[in-house]
Amino acid sequence: MPDEPAQQGQRADAQRNRERILEAAGEVLGEQGTQASLRDVARRAGVGLGTLYRHFPTRDALLETLLRTGFDQLAEEAGRLLDADLPSERALADWISEFTLRSGTFRGLPASLMATLGDPDSALHASCLAMRETAGRLLRAAQETGRIRPDVDGTDLFALANALSWIADQAPSIAARRDHLLTLIMDGLANSGAR
Amino acid sequence: MPDEPAQQGQRADAQRNRERILEAAGEVLGEQGTQASLRDVARRAGVGLGTLYRHFPTRDALLETLLRTGFDQLAEEAGRLLDADLPSERALADWISEFTLRSGTFRGLPASLMATLGDPDSALHASCLAMRETAGRLLRAAQETGRIRPDVDGTDLFALANALSWIADQAPSIAARRDHLLTLIMDGLANSGAR
DNA sequence: TAGTAAGCGGAGCAGCGCTCCGGTTGTCAA
DNA sequence: TTGACAACCGGAGCGCTGCTCCGCTTACTA
Numbered sequence: 001m002p003d004e005p006a007q008q009g010q011r012a013d014a015q016r017n018r019e020r021i022l023e024a025a026g027e028v029l030g031e032q033g034t035q036a037s038l039r040d041v042a043r044r045a046g047v048g049l050g051t052l053y054r055h056f057p058t059r060d061a062l063l064e065t066l067l068r069t070g071f072d073q074l075a076e077e078a079g080r081l082l083d084a085d086l087p088s089e090r091a092l093a094d095w096i097s098e099f100t101l102r103s104g105t106f107r108g109l110p111a112s113l114m115a116t117l118g119d120p121d122s123a124l125h126a127s128c129l130a131m132r133e134t135a136g137r138l139l140r141a142a143q144e145t146g147r148i149r150p151d152v153d154g155t156d157l158f159a160l161a162n163a164l165s166w167i168a169d170q171a172p173s174i175a176a177r178r179d180h181l182l183t184l185i186m187d188g189l190a191n192s193g194a195r
Numbered sequence: 196m197p198d199e200p201a202q203q204g205q206r207a208d209a210q211r212n213r214e215r216i217l218e219a220a221g222e223v224l225g226e227q228g229t230q231a232s233l234r235d236v237a238r239r240a241g242v243g244l245g246t247l248y249r250h251f252p253t254r255d256a257l258l259e260t261l262l263r264t265g266f267d268q269l270a271e272e273a274g275r276l277l278d279a280d281l282p283s284e285r286a287l288a289d290w291i292s293e294f295t296l297r298s299g300t301f302r303g304l305p306a307s308l309m310a311t312l313g314d315p316d317s318a319l320h321a322s323c324l325a326m327r328e329t330a331g332r333l334l335r336a337a338q339e340t341g342r343i344r345p346d347v348d349g350t351d352l353f354a355l356a357n358a359l360s361w362i363a364d365q366a367p368s369i370a371a372r373r374d375h376l377l378t379l380i381m382d383g384l385a386n387s388g389a390r
Numbered sequence: 391t392a393g394t395a396a397g398c399g400g401a402g403c404a405g406c407g408c409t410c411c412g413g414t415t416g417t418c419a420a
Numbered sequence: 421t422t423g424a425c426a427a428c429c430g431g432a433g434c435g436c437t438g439c440t441c442c443g444c445t446t447a448c449t450a
Contacts, residue, residue: 018341050408
């Protein structure tokens with residue numbers, strides 16, 4: 001079972017360093033957020049700064065590698081929810097909830113994700129887009145049942161989900177209201193008959 | 196008509212510098228956002244860095260002085276809306292709209308405002324709190340008419356308004372959806388009969 | 391006008407992102 | 421096994437940041 005095909009053909013030491021960097025990055029970003037010092041990451045990995053930048057030319061590239069699995073899992077989760085025997089708006093709410101939970105792993109992550117909207121060259125853009133599209137299918141399914149208002153698109157959904165995560169990562173005091181605010185937003189998304 | 200009592204008893208040059216700094220800060224933060232380089236502000240004001248830090252010991256102190264008038268106006272606006280002959284949820288929506296418009300003056304401002312929630316020592320905290328309380332009265336008034344759900348407090352309102360501003364200042368593309376997202380959030384705030 | 395407190399401004403420190411390049415080392419062919 | 425070399429390493433260095441500290445200047449007042 002070959003892990004991570006991305007590093008095939010590399011020298012053994014390069015591959016070892018890559019793994020060390022990713023491990024250290026997970027720890028450091030977990031403590032300091034997405035804006036953590038990359039010097040700290042290199043230091044913790046026991047690696048030179050140049051080595052870090054060669055493996056991950058931008059902060060986004062590092063972040064993308066750290067998050068890719070999570071994106072994939074969120075996309076799969078959307079697929080599962082599509083097939084599940086659930087009210088469509090319930091499925092949507094569950095997905096958003098899962099999304100905001102995961103966005104909480106690194107402080108500053110919601111901002112980093114939102115930034116990809118305006119920067120198609122970002123390394124994060126592609127894998128983020130893929131997840132967004134799967135979530136979009138979940139949204140459209142819910143709209144087709146008439147449970148979710150039709151004048152909302154995938155980008156709105158993404159923005160709202162990120163905004164919710166953003167709120168939660170601003171202050172611990174308000175993070176406790178996350179679920180409450182989610183139901184509020186879901187009510188806003190609901191298609192309330194007329195209108 | 197004496198302006199700005201805060202600088203009374205100061206030497207004339209100190210007062211002059213204070214004004215220069217505020218003017219320069221308005222320009223620089225307008226261009227670069229709330230995280231702009233304070234060196235740039237000092238440079239543009241034609242003043243040493245030490246002078247800037249003596250007048251405004253922290254970035255928040257500078258920001259607070261720049262925003263105080265705006266906070267006051269927003270509080271007054273809330274008062275006006277309370278007395279106005281408007282459906283209560285309409286008044287609330289108008290206030291939020293006004294708030295998010297003003298939060299757009301500096302990029303990064305929503306984040307700076309939210310940060311005051313968890314940092315009572317911030318220079319911004321006090322003037323922000325005053326405005327929040329006036330907005331809270333607007334909220335409660337709307338709740339008493341039964342138009343707005345009762346399980347929402349002033350902090351929720353503040354968080355949501357800031358989140359909306361935050362979305363708008365992430366990417367110009369999504370900023371256009373601001374009003375749309377506002378109606379969505381207002382629908383979420385609405386008290387839809389049962390529940 | 392002279393004494394002085396208040397104010398000034400930039401040198402300096404530690405840290406940041408990012409680049410660049412001389413030295414090292416893993417790898418593979420001979 | 422050994423040698424050659426591409427691949428890789430790591431940190432010095434650049435220009436920036438926030439923030440402090442202190443010798444010099446200047447506006448005020450007695």
